[in-house]
Each structure stands twice: as C-alpha cells, then as structure tokens.
Amino acid sequence: MKRLLWHAVMALIVGMLASCASRLPEADSPARPGEATPTAPAPEVAGTDPWQDTQPLPAPRVQGNSRWVPVRWAELPGFNEDNLFEAWTAWIKSCERPGPVFAPLCAEVRQLSIASAAEQRAWMVRRLQPHRVESLEGQAEGLLTSYYEPVIPASRLPTKGFGVPLYRAPASLGQRRPWYTRQEIESLPEAQAALRGREIAWIADPVEAMVLHIQGSGRLRITEPDGSQRMVRLAFAATNDQPYKSIGRWLLDQNLTRDATWPGIRQWLSQNPQRSTELLWSNPRYVFFKEEALSGTDPTQGPRGAQGVELTPGRSIAVERQNIPYGTPVWLVSSGPTAQLQRLVMAQDTGSAIIGPVRADYFAGWGADAGELAGRLKQPLRLWALWPR
Template sequence: MSSMSGRGARAVVAAILGSLAACSSPPLQPPQQPPSREATPAPVARPAPASAEPRAASRWTAVDWQALPGWGGDDLLAAWPALRAGCQRPAPGWAEFCARVALQPPSDAMELTLLLMKHLRPWQLAADDGSTTGLLTGYFEPLLQATRTRQGAFQWPLHALPADPALRRLPRRDIDGHPRFEALALAFVDDPFALLQLQVQGSGRLLVRDASGAERLSRVAWAGHNDQPFQSVARALLDRGEVADATPRTLSDWARRNPAQVRDALAVNPRVVYFREEALPDASIGPRGAQGVPLTPGRSVAVDRSIVPLGTPLWLDSTEPWSPGAAPTPMRRLVMAQDTGSAITGAVRADFFWGWGEEAALRAGRTRQPLRLWALLPQGLTP
C-alpha cells in the first residue's frame, strides 16, 4: 500500500497533469459541469471493427485527465490485480502497455497513477444521442447448498449442457422430469429461487454434501442456455399479488409455503441456463468472465463488448449502492471490462461484480445507480 496520504496523492496528481500534457497529444479542455451534448467537443463515432461483430452506436470523446471526477482519490493499487489479469489476454493495441505491466509491479499508488497517465488517454463514453449518463447494476457469485442425488428438500437440479441441439433448446416446462435430463444433473439444490438466481448470475459456488456428510466447495460456470426468451418469475408473482416484494428471502418463503405451485411459477420463465462444474482449489479467486480471466471483486465489470473491448480499463463515476436513510456516497474508481451479460447493452452501461457472500449479494441487489464512464486507451490508439 502507498505511504502517501490521499491529500498528498491528489496534490501530486494535479502537479503531474501539466507535465504529461507537454509530452502527449494536446488534451481537450474538460468542462466544469458534467459533459452535455452542447458542452463537449465534436465526438468521435466508433467505427465498426474488422471482425464480424458489429459495434453498437456509441460516441467516444477524448478528454483531459482532469475531466475524470475523483481522479487521484482512488486506491489504484486495489485495481492492480484486475489490471494485471486483464493483460493476460490483451486486446489489439495493448501489447506494449501490457508488457510494461508485466515488467514490474508498481511500488505504490502514485507510481501506478503515473504509469496510467503517461501511457493511456481517457475517452468519455456517450450514447449515440449524446447522453453521457447511463446505468450501473451489480451482480455476484451466489453460494448454494447441494447434494449429488435427489433427496429430501434437494429436488431442484442443475444441468450440464446437452450435446443434442434439439434437447438443448427445450423450454423449462419440458425439461423438468424429462428422462434424458436425469443423466445431465450435476447436483440438486433445496431452493428453486436460489437456483433461478444462480441462472441469472451465470455462475456460482456449490457446497456439496456427500453421503458421508462431508462437504466440498466447487464452482459451477455458465456453459450455455436453451435459446428461449427470459421472463421474470418474480414479476409474474408480484403482478398476481402472490408476494409483496421480490427479495430472495420473500421468494424462497413463498416457495416453502406453496410447494405444489412452484413448478408452474418457474415455467413462466422458459429460459434455462446450463452449467459446467469446476474445481475450486482457492476460494479467494473469482469466476472467469467473458475475457477468460478471473473476475476481481469491486474491480471487474460486465460491459457491452460490441462497444467496449474486453480488457479495457474504465473510470467509473457513480454512487455506492442505495441504503435506507443514507445520503448518496460517490463511488469513483478504476475498473476493468472483463465480462458481458445479455442485459448489458449500450455505451454507458456496466454491471459491477461485487464478489461472493452475503454482503456481496446485498450490495448487488441494491446497485441501480446513474453512471458515467471513461475508457482508458493507449496513447495513439483511437476507438
């Protein structure tokens, strides 16, 4: 950790801003207020890449480091593991910068700040209509109790991906009780809504109890889905007045009180996610995101990869998750684009990975805040 105080670090950041401006391409002057369509310079439209994957509509505007709210106040060393992981699979144009990252870890936060400011340049992201404010949500890695065989309350299976495409595309209602799916069951859990939440999150941890009573922790990762549309089971129950809210505890309590209605309730959502099981030798390592590297709690985000290439460092300007009775607290930090999600679409859109455990679940459930984003690209690399 850096020995420099936050006030001292910010003072040094302010001092080096001027020196960096002289050795890089001339920066644009930052606006004094949050950028608007009229206040910003003419933006750069992001062209379609050479790959077959089209780029969604977005705008990228080069700005000065001073335009990043709170820059100099983040503990950048906390982002170093995510940055280093992202450089394991660098995006095109990042080889030189990632070689510097691999050469020597920074001794303190100021050294890392200088590295970023010398070799990268910030670009503010905006939607095609010029809007620079989007949405931040959160996700986490749930933990479920499980058994290897169907027994007692453990009646709800997680399935491996079927090899047969026709079998793979069956809707949820046709999968439940299907004889060919019995052999694809990886494990059985005791809470159908916890399983549904696992499918929404895309990965999770299983605490599996065997016949002897011994427990083993493993991870289940996303392996595919059945190509059916997603429908919210919680919304259907809310609309019918079956539950007062959609919290995990409320939904699980409803399932325990209404066991005969659970299958019909779940069938409202025809989409099923399939998993593969992985060993978990180190419980402190996060799941692998779409970039193929482990996610870092509090420093990895899911983005729309048609706009933001995976492996891109991002400066995030939002607020801490909502808490009853509390005033909004700024959340401004360096994060890495290392994952994707079907609901994560648009230029100013991110899903924040909080980690695992009860606190992560609570924070993820409360994360729904306004967001502004800046992408940090190597000098000379244009969007």
C-alpha cells in the same frame, strides 16, 4: 558636477555587469559545449489539476452502439483518490488473455504492479486517453447493477431435502435451437429425458437455482455420497438459447410489487409461495453448468468471466462487448443509496441482460455480503473507457 557624472557612470556599469551575471550559468553547473544553458521550470499555476494533460484531444469515435468522446483526465471524478492496488491485480489478470490493442502495454502493466499509486496514475496519464462513454444521442448516464457468486448447500444425490437439479448441457443442445424453455424443461417428459443423467448436484430451493442461472456461476458446498463435504464451483457452460426475461420486471408489470430487487422478490415469494412456479417460468432462459475444482488454499480465486480470466471482486465489470471490448480499463462512477463508487475497473465479462451503451454489471464477489450488495445495487452510472494513445 564631474563627481556626480562619475557616480552616474559607475552605477550604470555596475547595473550592466549584474544583468550579464544573471544570464550566466551557475559556477557549480557550467553548460557543456553544444548544450543549452538549463533554465528554471515554469511555476505551477495555482488551482490546476496535476494530472491535466495538454495534448490536443482526438475526435470522438463510434464504438458499437456507443460514442466515445475524448476528455481531459481532470473530468474523471475521484481519479486522484482511488487505491489502485486491487485494480492493478485485475489488470494483470486481463493480461493473461489480452486483446491486440492492450497486449503491447502488458509488460509495463506487470512492471508497475509494485509501483506506488501515484506512479501508476502518472503512467496511465502518459499512456492512456480517457473517453466518456455516451449513447449515440449523447446521453452519458446509464445503469449500474451488480452480480455475485452465491454459495449454496448441495447434495451429490437427490434426497428429501435436496430435490432441485442443476444440469450439465444436454447432448442434444445443438440439434434444437432454441432448446426447450424453462417451463418445458420442468414439465415435458421429452425434455426431462434428454437431461436424465446430466445432473451435477441437487439443491433445496428452486429460487436459489434461479439465482444461479441469473448470476451465471456459483459455489456449491456439496455433500458427497460418503458423507464428506467439499466446495466446488459451477461455471457457466451454455444456455437453452431462449430470451432472458427479468422476473423482477414481470412482478412490476403485473403490479405485484414496487420493489424488484432480490430482497423485494424474496419478500413477495414468502407472501405468495403458491405463485413461485408462475414467477420462475416467466423467465424462459435456462443455464447449464460445468463443475470446476475450487482450490481450498486460495479462497479469493474468482470465477472466470467471458474474457477467460478470473474476476476480481469490486474491480471487474460485465459489459456489452461491442460497446466496451474485453480487457479495457474503465473509470466507473456511480452514486446512489446502495454504494458510492469512483474507481478503476476492468471490462472482463458479459451477460444477457447487460445491454446498452452506458451499462455495467459490477462483480461484488461471493457469499452473503456480496449477495446483499448485488441484490440491491441498481443506480445511475457514468463510464470512461481508457484507451491507448
């Protein structure tokens, strides 16, 4: 009986010693005086998003004609998959002319230009709060279209093959508002007199001129009077202050086509060439340009958007500024027959047809491939504005 009692007492003592030992610091990492004993990190719960932040969400806010609803990072489709390198390049360009909200972050953005995508994502989660962009009525789906920079053969002087002029802004532009309509510019002697001597170059096709007016900029492969050729950029300078009217919408309203994309418009024109002037005059807005040198050593140099920085193909969007301020990083999601997009983009431009709370125009780049994408892209859109915490 005594032996059994002795064994029970010894077992109890050994258990108490083991329990105490488990709460002591490890021998090779003793706690310093006044320092809490380190504890093991909490295990990660299976199935949780590693980018899910846990801070309380702020209240929704009204931004222009849109409502911004704060959300968790896990709501952003494809956030962990995007290759952020191109987007970071666009962000650094925005930092050339940042607004007051994003200027304090620009030093960190530049430092992270050589970081990995995982490090860039971790920084975004720490420093930015995603907001789902909605209409004031709560509609979160809008429209994505695309634009590009066309490359067009041109002549410095009018010739038999190049008879459609592209103009600088007239000196009298500010004296008459709105200025003459497109139809008046092409038919009234007084409007033509005001533009005489303002020609930058001539191109062959009035439809290509309309493309330039809608896109807002383009590249001309100009033949000079001495026969030499060079590439220049035509950048947006001004408009005649007339309202923009979509020629695609005109065709739809007239029940002349069911395909209002640029390929569809061109097909209709090829079948109805006698009505081309009528179609083009349905849009009274007219754009004037300025010529800019285009560096032959940097073919990736994009045109400057309304923010005043170079646009990056696939990473710059045009927005309605009151709804999404210039320089705002935006998570863009769009799924449709033309493209599947889940990516970080920068709000760096605007356009007269880009109106609405969930509305964006996607800069596709320049040349034929970009034109093909821009001509067909018209599909549903969701946006998340990423705002500093």
